[in-house]
Amino acid sequence: MRKTIYLLALVFMLVHNSNGQEITIPVNYAIIDSIKGDLDNDSINELVVAFNVMPENEIDGVPRQLVIYKLENNQWVAWKTSDQALYGSKDGGMLGDPYGEMEIKNGILHISQNGGSSWKWGFTDKYRFQNDEFYLIGYTSLAGKLCAYWTDVDFNLNTGKMIVNKEFEKCENEEQQFYKSENETLLVKDLKITLENRQEREIKITTPKYKHEIYIAIGKE
Numbered sequence: 001m002r003k004t005i006y007l008l009a010l011v012f013m014l015v016h017n018s019n020g021q022e023i024t025i026p027v028n029y030a031i032i033d034s035i036k037g038d039l040d041n042d043s044i045n046e047l048v049v050a051f052n053v054m055p056e057n058e059i060d061g062v063p064r065q066l067v068i069y070k071l072e073n074n075q076w077v078a079w080k081t082s083d084q085a086l087y088g089s090k091d092g093g094m095l096g097d098p099y100g101e102m103e104i105k106n107g108i109l110h111i112s113q114n115g116g117s118s119w120k121w122g123f124t125d126k127y128r129f130q131n132d133e134f135y136l137i138g139y140t141s142l143a144g145k146l147c148a149y150w151t152d153v154d155f156n157l158n159t160g161k162m163i164v165n166k167e168f169e170k171c172e173n174e175e176q177q178f179y180k181s182e183n184e185t186l187l188v189k190d191l192k193i194t195l196e197n198r199q200e201r202e203i204k205i206t207t208p209k210y211k212h213e214i215y216i217a218i219g220k221e
Helices: none
Strands: 013-016 022-025 029-037 046-053 064-072 075-082 099-105 108-116 119-130 133-145 149-156 161-172 175-187 202-206 213-218
Touching: 022 029, 022 046, 022 075, 029 099, 046 099, 108 133, 149 213
Parallel strands: none
Antiparallel strands: 013 022, 029 046, 046 064, 064 075, 099 108, 108 119, 119 133, 133 149, 149 161, 161 175, 202 213
8 A cells, every 4th residue: 555654854864664773865855665585585674665866847747766685783774776677657547646655575676657648657566685796587468459459577696587468348318338359478587687777767568470579678768
């Protein structure tokens, strides 16, 4: 469930979690969400925090940063940081803030975001800690428009297997009717994306059969 905890910080502040440990919030940062869970299989929970990086730009909105903390000597210490894992506060288009939620399941960090207007999009990134980095191992998305089509993508970056389902629909008498589908499975090998470089470059995959264009990353402007 999304948490909306906006703490405008003019000086360094200390925030206590339920066990009493503290994190230091830098000047002009504000927490929007946080979760705890064991991400490196050491039986000790890490702390994942999503920050707004203030002040707000009236046109572009608020950029965001993701920080993963580890416990050292009973204190939270910043371990991994990404300026690319989270979209900015206005990157969701007409639907507003794109941030959805974060979860940790079986040691995997899930981050969900969404947006759009009449055309809508949403996706979930799945990161696993391996070889001293958080690698993107899974990507699922759904995008489309009511009474037009919906494209569903399930991409396992470990195996390279991508499943793309495109369902075309029309609306008659206020009822949705699916009348055609284009389903395709392909292999995309050796694609390495980390938490830190999530949007470093545009990554577009065109399916061989139906020529669907799937954007895994939009790239930095």
